[in-house]
Amino acid sequence: MASTALLRRVLALPPHLRRSVYSSATTYHGASQPDIYDVVCIGGGPVGLSFVSALRSHPSTSALRVALIDSQDLSTARTTKDTETFSNRCSSLTPASLRFLKQIGAWEHAKKERTQPYHAMDVWDGVSGSKIHFDSVDQQQTGLLDAVAEMIPGSRFQASRRKYEVEDVGVATMCENANTTSALLQRLHELDEERSKDRLIFDMLEKTRVESIDLGPESKDKESLDLSQWPIVTTSHGRIAARLLVGADGANSPVRQFADIPSPGWDYNQHGVVATLDLDQQSTAQNLRTAYQRFLPTGPVALLPLPGNKASLVWSTTPQHAAKLKTLSRPDFTAAVNAAFRLMPLAWRENATPAASTGLPRNFPRIASVQEGSIASFPLRMRHADTYTGHRIALIGDAAHTIHPLAGQGLNLGLADAEYLAQRIAYGVDHGMDVGSCWTLDGYNSDRWAKNNAVIGVVDKLSKIYGVGSGPVVWGRSAGVEVLERLGTLKGWMMGAAAGVK
Amino acid sequence: MRLLIASTTKPYTTATTPQPPESSVNHTEVSHFSALAASWWDPYGSSRLLHLMNPLRHDFLRRCLSASPPDPAQKLDILDIGCGGGIFAESAARLSMAQSVTAIDPTPECIAVAKRHQRSDPLLMEAGRLNYLQTSIEELHNHTTTANSAGARGDREMKQYDIITLFEVIEHIRRPYPFLSSILPHLKPGGWLIGSTIARHPVSWFTTKLMAEDVLGLVPRGTHEWSQYLIPGEIREWARREAELNTSEGLGWRTMGVVYVPGIGWREVRGSEEVGNYFFGVRKRGDGV
Numbered sequence: 093m094a095s096t097a098l099l100r101r102v103l104a105l106p107p108h109l110r111r112s113v114y115s116s117a118t119t120y121h122g123a124s125q126p127d128i129y130d131v132v133c134i135g136g137g138p139v140g141l142s143f144v145s146a147l148r149s150h151p152s153t154s155a156l157r158v159a160l161i162d163s164q165d166l167s168t169a170r171t172t173k174d175t176e177t178f179s180n181r182c183s184s185l186t187p188a189s190l191r192f193l194k195q196i197g198a199w200e201h202a203k204k205e206r207t208q209p210y211h212a213m214d215v216w217d218g219v220s221g222s223k224i225h226f227d228s229v230d231q232q233q234t235g236l237l238d239a240v241a242e243m244i245p246g247s248r249f250q251a252s253r254r255k256y257e258v259e260d261v262g263v264a265t266m267c268e269n270a271n272t273t274s275a276l277l278q279r280l281h282e283l284d285e286e287r288s289k290d291r292l293i294f295d296m297l298e299k300t301r302v303e304s305i306d307l308g309p310e311s312k313d314k315e316s317l318d319l320s321q322w323p324i325v326t327t328s329h330g331r332i333a334a335r336l337l338v339g340a341d342g343a344n345s346p347v348r349q350f351a352d353i354p355s356p357g358w359d360y361n362q363h364g365v366v367a368t369l370d371l372d373q374q375s376t377a378q379n380l381r382t383a384y385q386r387f388l389p390t391g392p393v394a395l396l397p398l399p400g401n402k403a404s405l406v407w408s409t410t411p412q413h414a415a416k417l418k419t420l421s422r423p424d425f426t427a428a429v430n431a432a433f434r435l436m437p438l439a440w441r442e443n444a445t446p447a448a449s450t451g452l453p454r455n456f457p458r459i460a461s462v463q464e465g466s467i468a469s470f471p472l473r474m475r476h477a478d479t480y481t482g483h484r485i486a487l488i489g490d491a492a493h494t495i496h497p498l499a500g501q502g503l504n505l506g507l508a509d510a511e512y513l514a515q516r517i518a519y520g521v522d523h524g525m526d527v528g529s530c531w532t533l534d535g536y537n538s539d540r541w542a543k544n545n546a547v548i549g550v551v552d553k554l555s556k557i558y559g560v561g562s563g564p565v566v567w568g569r570s571a572g573v574e575v576l577e578r579l580g581t582l583k584g585w586m587m588g589a590a591a592g593v594k
Numbered sequence: 595m596r597l598l599i600a601s602t603t604k605p606y607t608t609a610t611t612p613q614p615p616e617s618s619v620n621h622t623e624v625s626h627f628s629a630l631a632a633s634w635w636d637p638y639g640s641s642r643l644l645h646l647m648n649p650l651r652h653d654f655l656r657r658c659l660s661a662s663p664p665d666p667a668q669k670l671d672i673l674d675i676g677c678g679g680g681i682f683a684e685s686a687a688r689l690s691m692a693q694s695v696t697a698i699d700p701t702p703e704c705i706a707v708a709k710r711h712q713r714s715d716p717l718l719m720e721a722g723r724l725n726y727l728q729t730s731i732e733e734l735h736n737h738t739t740t741a742n743s744a745g746a747r748g749d750r751e752m753k754q755y756d757i758i759t760l761f762e763v764i765e766h767i768r769r770p771y772p773f774l775s776s777i778l779p780h781l782k783p784g785g786w787l788i789g790s791t792i793a794r795h796p797v798s799w800f801t802t803k804l805m806a807e808d809v810l811g812l813v814p815r816g817t818h819e820w821s822q823y824l825i826p827g828e829i830r831e832w833a834r835r836e837a838e839l840n841t842s843e844g845l846g847w848r849t850m851g852v853v854y855v856p857g858i859g860w861r862e863v864r865g866s867e868e869v870g871n872y873f874f875g876v877r878k879r880g881d882g883v
C-alpha cells in the first residue's frame with residue numbers, strides 16, 4: 093500500500109542504518125511500554141559524564157529527562173586520599189578542555205593538589221638527536237596549522253583552524269582520569285540537590301549492564317504511539333526508550349554496533365605501557381614544569397609531570413617489548429625507563445653515550461623508582477567512525493574515535509564532542525526540534541567529524557613517520573625536526589595540538 | 595554572487611479564499627499539493643528548505659514576544675494556519691512555553707502525514723498538546739467551540755489564541771486582506787499574528803518563478819503566483835486599517851528579511867524583506883498593551 097512506502101520515506105534513515113533497523117524491528121517482542129527518556133547516555137567515563145553534566149547545567153536542557161548507564165560502580169572511580177600514590181590513567185587536559193569543565197561547574201570539584209600544569213614540552217628524536225622545544229608562548233603564533241597542513245600531505249588540518257585560546261594554564265594540565273570523573277560525579281550530585289523537586293528527570297543507572305539495544309515495537313493500530321524507530325535499551329533493570337541514544341561507551345561501543353556504523357582504522361602493532369614514576373627532582377606548585385617525549389624506533393616514550401616528585405609514563409612500544417617490560421622487577425623497570433630516555437637505541441649502555449649527543453634535554457630528571465602495581469599496558473589503535481550520528485543516535489569520545497596517545501589528545505577530543513553535542517541539543521530544544529532528529533544532530537556530526545579527522549590525520553602521520561627505525565625516513569624526519577625548530581611554525585602546530593585547538 | 599534569495603514556499607499549502615457560503619478551499623490546489631505529501635518529513639526531500647528555515651521562525655517569534663515577555667508560568671495557546679505536514683506545529687508543541695498547538699490545513703493528505711508523524715513522538719501524543727484539524731480558518735470555530743465547550747469557562751465565543759502563525763501561506767491566497775482580517779477574531783487581545791511570505795519584487799520573480807520553478811525545478815511549477823505576493827508595506831497598511839491592531843514599530847509591528855545562502859543556510863539580512871523572503875509580526879491591542 094502507498095502508506096507503507098510513505099512511512100518508509102517519512103522515517104527515512106541513512107542507508108547504513110537501514111539494515112539494522114529493519115532487521116531488528118521484526119525481532120522485537122515487547123510486552124509493556126518502555127520507560128521514555130529524552131536522552132539515554134551509555135557510558136559513564138569522563139566523556140559521558142561531562143556530556144550529561146553539560147546537559148544538566150544548561151538552562152535549555154536541564155529539564156530533559158536523562159539517563160546515564162554504566163556497567164561499573166562509578167563511585168569506586170574516586171581518587172585515593174593518599175597524595176603519595178597516583179593512578180596510572182592520567183590525561184593531559186588542554187586549556188579548551190579545562191574551560192569546558194569549568195563552564196559546566198565540574199572543575200571546582202577536582203582535587204587541584206593532584207593536578208599538574210606544565211608549561212613546556214621537549215621532544216627529541218631518539219635516533220638522530222634532533223630536538224624541538226615547545227613552550228606556551230608559541231601558541232600565540234598564527235598560521236601554524238596552515239604550515240602543518242602544507243607539511244603533511246592529505247592532512248585536513250586547515251578545516252579545523254581556529255584561534256587559540258591563550259590562558260594562564262600553560263600547555264596543558266595533567267589530571268588523573270579518576271579525578272576528572274569524580275569531579276563530574278560530584279557536580280551531577282550537586283545539580284541533583286539543586287533540583288531535588290524534579291528528581292525524576294535524571295537517573296544514574298550504575299552497575300547496570302546493557303543487555304541489548306533494539307528498535308521499539310510496531311504500533312498496534314494507526315492511532316497510537318509508534319516507537320518503531322526508537323532505540324530501546326534493555327538493561328538488567330528493565331527497558332528504556334531513547335529519543336536520543338548517546339554512545340559514550342568507549343572503543344568497543346555497543347551503541348555504534350547497534351547503529352551499524354563502521355569504524356575503520358588499523359592497529360599500530362604497538363602497546364602503550366603506562367606507569368606512575370618517582371623522580372629524583374622534587375618540585376613545588378610554583379615550579380614551571382616540562383613534559384618530555386622522545387621518539388624511539390619502536391615508538392614514542394613520554395614523561396608527563398605530576399605534583400611533587402611524581403610523573404606519568406606513556407611508553408609506546410612493540411607488544412613483545414611491552415609484555416617483557418611488565419614482567420620486570422621494579423628496579424629493572426626503572427632502569428629500562430631511564431635507558432629509554434637516555435641511551436642511543438642501538439647501544440643501550442648509558443656510560444658509552446655522551447648525553448648531549450642523544451638530544452637529552454638539560455635538567456632532564458632521573459627516574460628513581462616506579463610506584464608499585466602501577467605498570468599496565470594497552471594496545472594502540474586508530475579508529476574513526478564513518479559518521480557520529482544516525483537516526484536517534486550520536487557517538488562521542490572513544491566510541492567515535494581512538495587515536496595514538498603521542499599527542500595526548502584522546503580524551504580532549506572526546507570532551508570537545510561532549511561540549512558540542514550538548515550545545516546542539518540546547519539549540520534544538522530552544523527551537524522545538526526533536527533532539528534525536530537529523531536537524532539537531534547533523535550540525536554536531538559535520539562540525540566535530542571534520543575537526544577530529546584533521547587531528548587524527550596529523551597524529552597518525554606523525555606516529556608513522558616516527559615509527560620507522562632506519563633508512564631515509566629517519567634522515568628525512570630529523571632534518572625536518574631541525575628545520576622546523578628554526579622555523580618555529582611546526583612547534584606552534586604541536587603546541588596547538590597539545591593545547592587543544594577548539 | 596553566491597547569495598540567492600530562495601523560494602521556499604511550501605510545496606503545497608492551504609488555498610483558503612474567503613468566499614462564503616462556498617467552501618473557501620480551492621480543490622484544484624488541494625489535490626495538486628496532496629500528491630507531494632510523502633516528502634514532508636524526508637530530510638533530503640523538497641521540504642528541506644522549510645525544515646532549515648524553521649529555527650528562524652522560532653527566533654522571530656521570540657523576538658516579537660520580547661516586546662513584553664510573557665510570564666514563564668503562563669503557557670501559551672498557539673494556532674498554526676496552513677500547517678502542511680506539521681513542521682512548525684510539531685516544533686511549537688515541543689516548546690516549554692506552549693500549552694497547546696492547534697494546527698489546521700484544508701488538505702486531507704497533509705493532515706494525514708502530520709498525524710502519522712506525530713505518532714512517532716510520545717511528547718506530541720500527550721493529550722491536548724498538538725491537535726491537527728482538517729479545516730479552513732473560516733470553519734475552525736465549528737471544531738474548536740465544540741472541542742472547547744467542556745473548557746473552564748464554557749466560552750460562548752470562539753476559542754482565542756495567544757499566537758497565530760501563518761508561514762508561507764498568504765502568497766497562495768487570492769484575496770489576502772479579507773483572509774488576514776478573518777483571522778483576527780481568533781487572536782487574544784495582546785496576542786501576536788506572525789507570518790512569513792515573499793515580497794513582490796523583480797528579484798523574487800527571478801528567484802521564485804523563473805529559477806525555482808522553471809529553471810531549477812526546485813518546487814513544482816505553478817507553486818507561486820508572483821503577482822499575489824505582498825510587500826511588507828502592504829501588510830502594514832492593512833494592519834493600520836484594522837483598529838484592533840497595534841502597528842507601532844517593535845511593540846506591535848516587526849519584520850525580518852531572510853536569505854538562503856547555499857552551503858550555509860538561512861540567514862537574517864537587513865533590508866532583504868523588500869526583495870525576498872521575510873517574516874512579519876503584528877500584535878492585537880488589549881490586555882493593557
Ligand SMILES: Cc1cc2nc3c(=O)[nH]c(=O)nc-3n(C[C@H](O)[C@H](O)[C@H](O)COP(=O)(O)OP(=O)(O)OC[C@H]3O[C@@H](n4cnc5c(N)ncnc54)[C@H](O)[C@@H]3O)c2cc1C
Nearest residue numbers: 135137138139162163183302341342489490500501502503
Ligand atoms: C591507559 C590509557 C592512557 C591514556 N592516556 C591519555 C592521555 O594522556 N591523554 C588523553 O587525552 N587521552 C588518553 N587516553 C585516552 C583516554 O583515556 C580516552 O580517550 C578516554 O578515556 C575516553 O573516554 P570515554 O568516556 O569516551 O570512554 P571510556 O573511558 O572508555 O568509558 C567508557 C565507559 O562506558 C562503559 N561501558 C562500555 N560498555 C558498556 C555497556 N555495554 N554497558 C554499560 N556501560 C558500558 C564503561 O564501563 C566505561 O565506563 C588514554 C587511554 C588509555 C587506555
